[in-house]
Amino acid sequence: MDDFGVRFALYWPALLDGALTTLWLCLAGMLLGFALGVLIYLLGSSHSRGCVAFARVYVSFFRGTPMLAQLLLLFYLPAGLGMDVPALVAAGLALALNTAAYQSQILRSGFAAIPAGQLEAAAVFSIGRWRTLLHIQLPQVVRLTLPALISELIDVIKVSAVVSVISITDLMRVSQQLVSQTYRPLEVYLVAALFYLALTSLLALLGRQLERRWQARS
DSSP: OHHHHHHHHHHHHHHHHHHHHHHHHHHHHHHHHHHHHHHHHHHHTSSOHHHHHHHHHHHHHHHHSOHHHHHHHHHHHHHHTTOOOOHHHHHHHHHHHHHHHHHHHHHHHHHHHSOHHHHHHHHHTTOOHHHHIIIIIHHHHHHHHHHHHHHHHHHHHHHGGGGGGGTOOSHHHHHHHHHHHHOOHHHHHHHHHHHHHHHHHHHHHHHHHHHHHHHHHO
């Protein structure tokens, strides 16, 4: 047990760096995915058949294909076209595009829950469509869908382990490097799993605190 404590003291700084990389990469992907998710929702609810068809194909593709395949396509396709895309950019973009498909469906329920009278009142007072979206709809949608959005962020963190295949030094990649150095896969991956659990638990706790605060204000 004492030996494990000594080894853990050697593991945790590298694993902490990997966990922080995982966290900020997932947060960036989630935020970009939120913006894309709103756009996909707007396209899917428009009166243009082309826009609706694009939104449906997009959601079907990113929800119906493995995240690993999407990541490898975004990593190798630009190289095949003569473009140099950094691995970190490809990883963040893959996470964003993937979660956008899921978030668009989460946001749909939030938009549907907003009373139509609010939109009618905004039109009466000549509030433009984009101002209505930014200042009236989105704040309510975020509040209404917060538990589902936090759950989606947790899923993004768990699925982000695949970015290690393109040499991103995230939590999983650091774990693999430690295993190759120590030849102790069981304890290294156990500690890595605890780091993932800590990340997801903290985010779930934060989400509950935000939800309670908003409920107290309403």
